[in-house]
Amino acid sequence: METDxxxxxxxxxxxxxxxxxxxxxxxxxxxxxxxxxxSLNHVTLIMEVERAFGVRFALGELQDLKNVGALxxxxxxxxx
Amino acid sequence: xxxxxxxxxxxxxxIVVLVYFLLxxxxxxxxxxxxxxxxxxxxxxxxxxxxxxxxLVSLLVNWAVVNAIWRANEVSDxxxxxxxxxxxxxxxxYLGCFKYYDFLARSMNxxxxxxxxxxxxxxxxxxxxxxxxxxxxxxxxxxxxxxxQKFLNYALFVLFFPHLIIGPILHHKDMMPQFATxxxxxxxxxxxxxxxxxxxxxxxxxxxxxxxxxxxxxxxxDDTPILGTVEAWQVALAFTCQLYFDFSGYIDMALGSxxxxxxxxxxxxxxxxRARSVxxxxxxxHMTLTNFLTTYIxxxxxYAFRTLSFRKSLIAVFITFFIAGIxxxxxxxxxxxxxxxGVALTVNxxxxxxxxxxxAIVGWALTFLFVTCTFVLFRAKSVHDAGKVxxxxxxLNGTAALNRWxxxxxxxxxxxxxAGTGLDMRVxxxxxxxxxxxxxxxxxxxxxxxFRSHLGGPRGNG
Numbered sequence: 001m002e003t004d005x006x007x008x009x010x011x012x013x014x015x016x017x018x019x020x021x022x023x024x025x026x027x028x029x030x031x032x033x034x035x036x037x038x039s040l041n042h043v044t045l046i047m048e049v050e051r052a053f054g055v056r057f058a059l060g061e062l063q064d065l066k067n068v069g070a071l072x073x074x075x076x077x078x079x080x
Numbered sequence: 081x082x083x084x085x086x087x088x089x090x091x092x093x094x095i096v097v098l099v100y101f102l103l104x105x106x107x108x109x110x111x112x113x114x115x116x117x118x119x120x121x122x123x124x125x126x127x128x129x130x131x132x133x134x135x136l137v138s139l140l141v142n143w144a145v146v147n148a149i150w151r152a153n154e155v156s157d158x159x160x161x162x163x164x165x166x167x168x169x170x171x172x173x174y175l176g177c178f179k180y181y182d183f184l185a186r187s188m189n190x191x192x193x194x195x196x197x198x199x200x201x202x203x204x205x206x207x208x209x210x211x212x213x214x215x216x217x218x219x220x221x222x223x224x225x226x227x228x229q230k231f232l233n234y235a236l237f238v239l240f241f242p243h244l245i246i247g248p249i250l251h252h253k254d255m256m257p258q259f260a261t262x263x264x265x266x267x268x269x270x271x272x273x274x275x276x277x278x279x280x281x282x283x284x285x286x287x288x289x290x291x292x293x294x295x296x297x298x299x300x301x302d303d304t305p306i307l308g309t310v311e312a313w314q315v316a317l318a319f320t321c322q323l324y325f326d327f328s329g330y331i332d333m334a335l336g337s338x339x340x341x342x343x344x345x346x347x348x349x350x351x352x353x354r355a356r357s358v359x360x361x362x363x364x365x366h367m368t369l370t371n372f373l374t375t376y377i378x379x380x381x382x383y384a385f386r387t388l389s390f391r392k393s394l395i396a397v398f399i400t401f402f403i404a405g406i407x408x409x410x411x412x413x414x415x416x417x418x419x420x421x422g423v424a425l426t427v428n429x430x431x432x433x434x435x436x437x438x439x440a441i442v443g444w445a446l447t448f449l450f451v452t453c454t455f456v457l458f459r460a461k462s463v464h465d466a467g468k469v470x471x472x473x474x475x476l477n478g479t480a481a482l483n484r485w486x487x488x489x490x491x492x493x494x495x496x497x498x499a500g501t502g503l504d505m506r507v508x509x510x511x512x513x514x515x516x517x518x519x520x521x522x523x524x525x526x527x528x529x530x531f532r533s534h535l536g537g538p539r540g541n542g
Contacts, residue, residue: 038359039374040393040429043382058223059375060216060253 006053006072013048017041027069042066055079081126083279083333084286092123096241097272097340104265112265113232116341120241124205131204134178138207139238141170142214143231149221150228164222168215175211178204183410206245208407210238212372217252219376226252233259242338246330248348248368255343264342270535274528275339281524282332289517290326293318293510299485301459301469309479310501312472318507319459320452321514324353327366332524351523353451356443358424359432361451373400394429398422408458413466417457424450 007025015023018036031037037045046062049055049071055078057065065071081088096119103112125132145167152159178201185196217234220226236259243250258264300307300315307315328349338345352365362370381396382388398419405418431438453470460466471477481502522530 038432039363039378040397043379044388044393046379047382047388058220058225059379060220060223060225060251062379063371063375 003072003076006075009052010049010068010072013045013052017045017048025068027072028067030067037066049075053079081123083330083337084283087126088123089283092119093337093340100341101265101267105267109265110232113236113259116241117232117236117239120236120239120244123241124239124244127205128202134204134207135210135239138171138174138210138214139235141174142167142218142238143234145170145218146221146234149218153222153224160222164218167218171211171215171218175207178207180406180410209247209249210244212249212407213238213243216249216372216376220252226256229256240338240343242334242341242343243345246327246334247366248331248334248346249372250345250368251371254346258343266342268342270532271339271342273535274532275336277336277531278332278339278524278528279336281527282329282334282336285325285329285332285524289510289514290322290329293322293507294326296485296504296507297322297459300483301465302461304483305468306477306482307469307472308477308482308502309472309475310503311481311483312469314503314507314511316452316456316469316473317511320353320455321511323455323458324349324518325514328524335528347525349523350525351518353448353518354444355447355451356440357432357438357447358421358428358450361447362421362425369404373404377403390429390433394426397425397429401425412463413457413460416463416466417454420450420454420457 011023011025014025014034015021018034018041020034020036023034031042042062042065046057046065050057053075055075057074057078061074065074081092083089096116099115100112103109103115121132121136124135145163148163149160149167152163177199182198182200185194185198188194188196217226217237233256237250237252237255240250240255297315297319300311301319304311331348335345335347346368348366348368350364350367352361355361355364378396378400381399382393385392385396399422401422402415402418405414405416405421408414408417453473456469456473457463457466460469479501481500483502485502485504521527
């Protein structure tokens, strides 16, 4: 999947989960930038990403996925 | 061995650091690793040699399981899963046997009139910590996050003395690479200096604040039948300060010790008493535990639900903290401690989601009061004793002093105890000093980072 495609789909998921229709994300966006991105929502986000992209993450990876860039590169890695 | 004891400070630590770097200087890297592992075993056995086999059995069994999972991973996922489950069951039974069996037997005996025999073994030092560390490792091995390792690397990761007894709870991905890089083998004056600073801060926290408060706290919690209002609030606040300065001081000493060996362990506290919500509190207090709970308990519970909803998340939060309470200790007080935090976190999440307002100062006050009350449960030897302190705090027994502090009655000939209410000026001073340090100063992690930048070094490791 192309980077743009991943980014587009991720944006949709982020807007949905963090209940912010105007939300834009870049690879630099992290949990610190989005006030609703707490540990509760993080797992929701991860499960939604897993479902949407048909990938699986390991438990030990989840804490490292609290920024968009890391999330995108792991999605790419898992899809290849 | 305790970090704040003379044999550790003047004997163990300097010798370990010196020999470690001398061996590395000769390029005897493997010998240096064995040296650290052996030193860690001495460190552990110093207190009570009888505990050593318990640690080593856990280490060796888990190493066997780790290898079995690596092999099973090459066969099939389900085979690996089976081995993992065996490993988890072993760890939980092992911990349960030493930590919870007597509590369960006693509860069964008193509730159902059963006559289960008690083991009466003292809790082996650090077992709660090295069990968690290894559980996380097993899970990650099964999920193929860990490359095949030599035994020595695994043993050193588990045994490394700075974290062995009281944490921080280490994750292999933070530690293993550090033990492996050559850069960490070269003595660094900057790390030694920063390590000494952290160690000194930790030592001062413990020796100047936590330890002086402990005798006072012990008397009012353990040796009194009933407390007046002032006495109860005083001892509750004193214990909050004692616990924070004791625990975070100990962690500072652990981080400092590790840094002298060029190993950077994760921060465990980030000014938790400044937190303005219970959610924020747990992101600042015992952070490595919170990370473990989130990753290896909360998330699997949610995965087990299959579909997600806000309500299910809250249930998972509650279960997670209920388990965390049990992990803290085998007693009803700890179970209540966990349950109360579980409830508070769900309330906090509902409040946040509802976007109801919460002025910062009110949020802080509520959080601090709540935490102080739950720490009463944390400290009390029984629910009854906790009830005694709560009754006093609620003013059920009047404001007058109901006990006489048996410690030294005065300092420099000046009577420190305020007649009537039991207000003790030494405790007021120490609690006031604690508040001053917590709110007016940078915390130890920030101080260490600043110190390092003044040394002109890079912020990275080494």
